[in-house]
Every structure is written in C-alpha cells, then in structure tokens.
Amino acid sequence: MFAPFYAAIADISATIRRHRDRLGRPVIGVLPAYFPLELIHAAGGYPVQLWGAGVAIDHAEAYLQPYCCSVARSVLELEMRGSAGLIQAYVFTSLCDTLINLRELYRRLFDKPILGLSFPVTQFAEGRRAFLADAAEKIIKGLEAVTGRRVSADALRAAAGQFGRVRSLQRELYRLRRERPGAIKNADFHAVLKAGFFLPVDEYGRLLEDLLVRLESIAAPAGRRPRLILSGMVFDPLEAQRLFDEVGADVVDDDFASGWRTVSKATLPVDDPVEGIATHVFGGAPCCCIHHPEKDRHDYLVKKIRDAGADGVVFWYVKFCEPDAFDRPQLLARLKQEGIPATVLEMDLSMKSVESLRTRIQAFCEMIGGLEI
Amino acid sequence: MTQLGAFKKMKELMTLYYIEAKTAADKPVAWLTSGAPVEFVYAMGAVPVYPENYAAMCAASHQSVALMEAAEAAGFSQDICAYARTDFGQDLVRGGPAGGLPAPHFLVCSTNICKTVIKWYEVVARKYQVPLFVVDTPFLHDGLTPGLVDYVVAQFRQLERFLESMLKKPFDRDRLIEVIRLSRQATGLWRKILDLGRTVPVPFTSLDAFIHIAPIVTLRGTPACVDYYQLLYDEVSGLAERRVGSVSDERYRVLWDNLPIWFKMRPFEKFFGERRCALVAATYANSWGGLEDFAGIQTRDAMEALAVSYLNIYINYGFAQRIRYLARLIDEFGLTGFIMHSNRSCKPYSVGMYRLKEELSRLTGKPGVVIEADQNDPRVFGDAQVEARLDTFIESMAPAA
Ligand code: SF4
Ligand code: SF4
Numbered sequence: 001m002f003a004p005f006y007a008a009i010a011d012i013s014a015t016i017r018r019h020r021d022r023l024g025r026p027v028i029g030v031l032p033a034y035f036p037l038e039l040i041h042a043a044g045g046y047p048v049q050l051w052g053a054g055v056a057i058d059h060a061e062a063y064l065q066p067y068c069c070s071v072a073r074s075v076l077e078l079e080m081r082g083s084a085g086l087i088q089a090y091v092f093t094s095l096c097d098t099l100i101n102l103r104e105l106y107r108r109l110f111d112k113p114i115l116g117l118s119f120p121v122t123q124f125a126e127g128r129r130a131f132l133a134d135a136a137e138k139i140i141k142g143l144e145a146v147t148g149r150r151v152s153a154d155a156l157r158a159a160a161g162q163f164g165r166v167r168s169l170q171r172e173l174y175r176l177r178r179e180r181p182g183a184i185k186n187a188d189f190h191a192v193l194k195a196g197f198f199l200p201v202d203e204y205g206r207l208l209e210d211l212l213v214r215l216e217s218i219a220a221p222a223g224r225r226p227r228l229i230l231s232g233m234v235f236d237p238l239e240a241q242r243l244f245d246e247v248g249a250d251v252v253d254d255d256f257a258s259g260w261r262t263v264s265k266a267t268l269p270v271d272d273p274v275e276g277i278a279t280h281v282f283g284g285a286p287c288c289c290i291h292h293p294e295k296d297r298h299d300y301l302v303k304k305i306r307d308a309g310a311d312g313v314v315f316w317y318v319k320f321c322e323p324d325a326f327d328r329p330q331l332l333a334r335l336k337q338e339g340i341p342a343t344v345l346e347m348d349l350s351m352k353s354v355e356s357l358r359t360r361i362q363a364f365c366e367m368i369g370g371l372e373i
Numbered sequence: 374m375t376q377l378g379a380f381k382k383m384k385e386l387m388t389l390y391y392i393e394a395k396t397a398a399d400k401p402v403a404w405l406t407s408g409a410p411v412e413f414v415y416a417m418g419a420v421p422v423y424p425e426n427y428a429a430m431c432a433a434s435h436q437s438v439a440l441m442e443a444a445e446a447a448g449f450s451q452d453i454c455a456y457a458r459t460d461f462g463q464d465l466v467r468g469g470p471a472g473g474l475p476a477p478h479f480l481v482c483s484t485n486i487c488k489t490v491i492k493w494y495e496v497v498a499r500k501y502q503v504p505l506f507v508v509d510t511p512f513l514h515d516g517l518t519p520g521l522v523d524y525v526v527a528q529f530r531q532l533e534r535f536l537e538s539m540l541k542k543p544f545d546r547d548r549l550i551e552v553i554r555l556s557r558q559a560t561g562l563w564r565k566i567l568d569l570g571r572t573v574p575v576p577f578t579s580l581d582a583f584i585h586i587a588p589i590v591t592l593r594g595t596p597a598c599v600d601y602y603q604l605l606y607d608e609v610s611g612l613a614e615r616r617v618g619s620v621s622d623e624r625y626r627v628l629w630d631n632l633p634i635w636f637k638m639r640p641f642e643k644f645f646g647e648r649r650c651a652l653v654a655a656t657y658a659n660s661w662g663g664l665e666d667f668a669g670i671q672t673r674d675a676m677e678a679l680a681v682s683y684l685n686i687y688i689n690y691g692f693a694q695r696i697r698y699l700a701r702l703i704d705e706f707g708l709t710g711f712i713m714h715s716n717r718s719c720k721p722y723s724v725g726m727y728r729l730k731e732e733l734s735r736l737t738g739k740p741g742v743v744i745e746a747d748q749n750d751p752r753v754f755g756d757a758q759v760e761a762r763l764d765t766f767i768e769s770m771a772p773a774a
Pocket of ligand 2: 425449454455456457486487488490632718719720721722749
C-alpha cells in the first residue's frame with residue numbers, strides 16, 4: 001500500500017528528474033517553511049521541499065559552523081557536493097535567523113536565482129498587508145523570471161485547488177491515524193508525508209486518494225498501546241520514526257512544522273493574493289517560528305493531546321534550533337501541571353545511528369505504561 | 374586601554390541608572406531589546422531596562438556562568454543565545470552586579486538585531502503575563518526601501534497607542550520630538566568619538582568603546598547621556614590632538630566584527646597591547662552611531678528619520694552591503710586586517726561569516742581571521758586555540774604605514 005511513497009523517497013533525485021522531464025517545469029527548492037507552494041506551481045515551477053537530509057556534513061563545514069542546525073547544514077551540503085543539480089532556483093522564508101543568513105550566503109555562493117519571502121512580524125493587519133503587498137509582488141516577479149511564465153489568476157486558482165486538495169487528503173490521513181491508533185505504522189505515515197516533499201502535486205494527490213481508499217476498511221489493532229504526540233520542527237530522520245513501531249507505541253498526532261503545522265493550512269485564498277499569503281503564513285496550527293500572540297501554543301498542545309487521547313508528548317529536538325528550544329521549558333512546565341508526561345529527544349539529521357533514541361523512547365513508554373513486553 | 378577620566382562618571386551614571394530602575398516604584402518598567410526605539414518609552418515616562426546590557430555586565434563581572442547554569446537547570450538549552458540564558462538566570466536567582474532586574478510591566482522588542490529576541494521576549498511575556506510589543510524592522514536583503522520605512526513608521530504609530538494603554542495617558546508627541554533630538558545628539562557624539570579612530574595612533578580603541586557603550590544603549594534620549602558623551606568626546610579628542618595612543622607603540626590596526634567577548638576584556642587588552650595591535654573599529658560599537666548613508670532615502674520628518682536609523686543596523690544588512698561597509702571601514706580607518714568573532718550565541722552575526730571573511734580579504738587584500746567564541750559563555754572559549762589563531766593572524770599582517 002505504501003510502496004509508491006517509499007519508492008518516491010528511495011532515490012529522491014531520480015524521482016524529481018523523472019517528474020521534471022514529464023512536466024517540463026523547472027525545479028525550485030523551497031526551504032523551511034510555509035512558503036505558499038501554490039505560487040511556484042502557478043508560475044509553472046515544480047516545487048520541492050527541503051527540510052534537511054541525513055547526509056554527512058563535509059563541504060558545508062567550510063561555511064556553516066557546527067552550532068548551526070543540521071537542517072541548514074545538510075541542505076547546503078547537498079548543493080555544495082553537487083547533489084542538488086536538478087534544483088534551478090531556491091526560495092527562502094524568514095523563518096529564523098539561520099535561514100535569513102543562509103539566504104544571503106546562497107546569494108554569495110551560487111549562481112542560481114535565490115528568491116525570498118520575508119514574513120512580517122507585526123500584529124497589525126494593515127502593516128502586514130502593506131509589507132506583504134511589496135513582498136508578494138517581488139516574489140511573484142522573481143518566480144516568473146525563473147520559469148519564464150506569468151502567474152495568471154486562473155493558474156493560481158487551479159494551483160490553490162490542487163494543493164488545497166492535497167492538504168485536505170493529508171488531513172484525512174491524520175484523522176485516520178488519530179481515530180484508529182496503530183492502523184498505520186508510524187514509519188509508513190511519515191514516508192507518505194515525506195514523499196509529498198518531492199512528488200509533484202498531481203501525482204501526489206493521485207497516490208494519496210488511492211491510499212485513502214485502500215485504508216478505508218483498515219482497523220486499529222486490538223489492545224491499547226502507549227499513545228504519543230510528537231512535537232518539533234522536522235520529523236526526520238525517518239529511520240528514527242520507525243523506532244516507535246518497533247518499540248510498540250502509537251503516534252497518534254503531531255506538532256511538526258514539516259507535518260501538521262503545514263498540513264493544517266487551509267486552501268490558499270486567491271481572490272486577493274496578498275491576503276492569501278497572510279492567511280497561509282499566519283493561519284493553521286501555531287508554530288514557534290511565527291509570532292502570534294492570539295495563538296497560544298500551550299493551550300493548543302494541551303487540547304491536541306486531549307483530543308487525540310494521547311498519553312504523552314515526545315519533543316523531537318533538532319539540535320541548535322533556537323525557536324524550538326526557547327519554547328520548551330515553559331511548555332514542559334505546563335504539561336507537567338496538566339499531568340501530561342513528556343520527554344525530549346535531541347537529534348541531528350546527520351546522525352549516523354538512531355539507536356540511542358530507541359532506549360529513550362522505550363524508557364518513556366515504559367514510564368507511561370501499557371507497553372506489551 | 375586608555376585610562377579615561379570619564380570612566381568614573383560612567384560608573385556613577387550606570388549605578389544611578391540601575392538604582393533608579395530598581396526603585397522606580399511609581400513608574401512602569403519596560404524591558405527593551407538594544408535596538409528597540411526607546412525614545413517612545415522615555416517620552417512617556419516609563420523606565421526602560423535592557424536585559425542585554427545587564428547580561429553583558431554579568432559576563433564582564435564574571436557572573437554569567439552561574440546565571441546561565443541556573444537557566445540551564447530550569448531546562449533552557451545551551452543552544453540558545455547566552456544573553457537570553459543569562460537573563461533567564463538573573464531572573465530566577467536575582468543575581469548579577471545589580472542583584473537582578475526589576476520585573477517588567479510590558480516589553481518592547483525589535484527585530485533589527487535578530488529574530489531570537491522574539492522568542493526570548495515571548496518567554497518573559499509568558500512568565501510575567503505582560504504584553505509584548507514587537508517593532509518589526511525587517512532584514513535588509515535588498516537594502517533600504519521607502520516601503521520599509523513606511524512599514525516601520527506605521528508600527529511607531531501603533532507603539533504610541535500601545536504606550537497610551539500601558540501608561541494610561543495620551544501620547545506626548547512634543548515630548549517625543551524632544552527625546553528624539555536628545556537621542557540623535559548622543560548618537561551623533563558617539564559616532565564622532567568612534568570616528569576619532571581614524572587618528573594614528575588610535576586614542577580610543579574598540580575595547581575602550583565596548584567599556585563606554587553602556588550609556589548609549591541604555592540612556593540615549595536623556596540629557597545625562599548627551600552630557601556624558603560630550604565629556605567623553607572632549608577627553609578623547611584631546612588625546613587625539615596630542616597623539617596619545619590607547620595601545621603603546623601601535624603597529625597594527627584591526628577591525629573587530631561581532632559582539633565583544635565580555636568575559637575577556639582585560640585579558641584581551643593585555644594580549645593585544647603586548648602585540649602592539651589596536652582594535653580600531655567595531656561593527657558592534659558602530660551600531661549605535663548611524664551607519665550607511667542610503668542614497669535615495671529622503672526622510673520627511675523625525676519619525677521617518679528614526680525608522681531609518683532603526684532599520685540601518687549592521688546585522689540587519691544583507692551580505693553585499695555588509696561587505697561594502699566593512700571594506701569602507703578598512704579603507705577609511707587605515708586598517709591592516711580584521712578579526713571576525715564567530716559567536717556561538719549570535720547566529721545573525723555569525724552564520725555566513727566564513728564567506729564574508731573570504732570575500733572581504735579578496736576585496737581589500739587584507740588578512741582576516743575568524744575565531745570561535747561566545748560573547749557571554751566562557752565555557753565554550755578555548756584560550757590556547759583562540760590565542761594561537763590570533764597570533765598567526767597578527768604575524769600575517771603588514772604593519773600600518
Ligand atoms: S531547524 Fe530551526 S534553526 Fe534550523 S532552519 Fe529550521 S527553524 Fe531554523
Ligand atoms: S547576541 Fe545575537 S542572538 Fe543574542 S540577542 Fe543579541 S543579536 Fe540576538
């Protein structure tokens with residue numbers, strides 16, 4: 001059932017090349033997070049999402065210090081070692097200080113077009129609007145220059161429909177996972193999400209529809225295993241996601257930037273592109289990287305845990321990610337207050353072995369109780 | 374380091390400032406980032422407090438480790454900026470030279486130095502359950518545009534409304550204009566002092582500047598700040614006229630990029646002094662002096678001018694502009710090389726620095742070095758390694774003409 005998704009991520013370059021050749025669209029690499037991919041598609045591009053990779057850092061060492069996160073380091077590594085040759089242009093957002101500087105570094109290092117969309121941080125709708133009006137115009141022009149095609153209203157509407165549909169199918173998958181714990185293996189679930197980073201929207205949508213049909217009759221296994229929620233920026237490394245299956249715990253929901261925080265975004269409103277971008281960036285689940293005083297991450301996470309009937313939270317911490325790290329102590333305190341067990345796993349996308357995480361996950365699940373031993 | 378008479382005055386000024394901040398029972402206290410538009414806060418009579426400045430003081434007086442350890446014990450990762458950790462620590466144990474900062478009634482944070490301060494201030498806002506106002510001064514990927522100035526000015530208007538609600542009185546625009554005038558006077562004097570670095574030998578090094586920087590950070594907008602920098606200027610310009618150098622027998626003149634290493638001020642003074650190497654210009658000290666002149670940006674009033682000065686901060690620059698600016702400093706100050714501090718705490722300053730170093734060397738023909746350190750955390754500082762790198766660098770420089 002999951003084979004096409006695993007196939008897509010087994011050789012990512014081959015997947016991208018095949019679809020690029022089929023579609024004749026230039027491949028545009030998108031760095032984390034929340035850039036409306038719809039704009040790229042509407043401009044005739046083929047967006048692929050770069051959330052980091054499990055590669056050893058060698059070339060990138062020259063420009064990114066060891067205290068930079070492995071998301072940034074691994075993406076740079078791919079370009080520097082020549083593994084990102086398919087990517088014709090990059091798109092950045094202003095998610096964090098590292099990415100803001102990385103965008104500048106790319107402009108100095110590479111000849112490819114480096115585009116960016118900075119997010120306004122003000123709470124005031126008017127200010128946001130004024131800022132985004134300029135920013136939207138620039139990014140659209142930039143994309144058009146890369147693809148040589150205009151972003152028409154019709155193309156944007158069509159793209160919004162396609163990407164909106166994909167996200168709503170993904171939400172369906174999330175619902176199944178929540179309602180039938182254990183029915184979908186954690187590794188499989190994340191393989192499906194990860195395939196979506198690289199497959200074009202038409203193909204991915206088809207595969208998702210097909211998968212959901214097949215999953216319709218699938219039932220949750222009998223018995224109750226520990227139910228967990230994962231929270232962090234990226235759900236990679238994928239091999240580590242398999243550990244939950246092996247330990248015998250059910251991940252029932254998540255709070256990943258590369259997962260639900262993106263999947264939760266509604267269909268892009270297109271009548272007013274500026275308003276559309278604002279809705280896209282600030283709508284959906286809260287994120288540690290998006291300042292939003294009206295969206296409290298604490299209440300949100302507690303509610304999410306209760307709604308999913310989860311027993312505990314695993315913080316999936318990619319080392320050196322400050323936005324994630326700042327929020328955690330207070331979040332942990334709140335969870336403690338609510339009587340919700342939580343643990344923190346530190347990782348690095350380039351880690352050679354995920355085995356050290358296994359013992360931690362096992363110990364946490366034992367603490368929660370309900371493991372079949 | 375030059376023994377300046379003004380030093381005693383500054384000590385008094387800062388002591389008084391911290392005493393007043395801690396005892397101002399009738400006035401609301403605001404915590405601000407170093408690049409926040411404090412003029413609005415002064416205009417409304419609230420007491421501005423700067424956790425960054427306090428964190429630096431804690432490190433300079435060798436008290437930051439204990440405070441960071443307190444924050445780390447409370448769960449804050451060593452991966453986050455050491456200023457924030459020092460601040461969280463002082464708040465937990467009421468530590469540091471002033472015995473902790475007074476609790477805030479509200480917070481004002483500006484993104485011109487980093488995005489990290491948003492996270493830091495969110496933590497404080499949650500802890501104290503106080504409002505946080507963010508002034509967004511976007512990163513200048515493509516220079517300064519009139520649109521960005523308008524965007525910041527619009528936020529200034531909102532800031533006025535915010536302060537009215539915090540202080541429960543109408544905003545005083547006239548007072549603001551007066552405070553802006555005082556602030557500009559002080560930053561103007563600060564810039565004039567730093568510009569005296571063109572003198573050979575340099576009378577006031579970057580290490581001197583780091584020591585005398587506290588008032589421009591915390592008190593700009595007050596008459597006391599203007600008086601203090603006038604005093605300092607008079608003294609330093611006297612030294613410049615008499616050709617008295619801060620480093621005896623000056624041989625090398627270098628640029629310092631990134632924050633100071635606050636816990637190494639004395640050892641660095643000795644280290645560089647012994648090698649006849651003067652730190653002449655520093656992007657960090659310059660950040661309070663108004664930097665690039667942006668052609669094409671015409672400001673119509675004080676608000677717009679203020680918006681420009683808060684956008685116009687070195688670490689808010691794109692790399693092309695950073696390189697241009699650094700090259701200009703090297704040229705104008707007659708520098709023989711440059712030192713870049715790759716600061717584990719400060720990603721906006723440090724990420725990409727190795728590339729800047731390559732390009733700047735190529736462009737200016739001057740040698741440069743990157744040292745790995747941290748502005749506030751001595752635990753990640755390797756003396757032997759840093760000194761060895763600096764020695765190799767100093768040996769590679771041609772002495773000043
Ligand atoms: S993981 Fe964190 S630090 Fe790294 S790019 Fe993402 S948000 Fe930035
Ligand atoms: S040291 Fe750097 S990261 Fe820390 S508050 Fe200052 S500018 Fe931000």
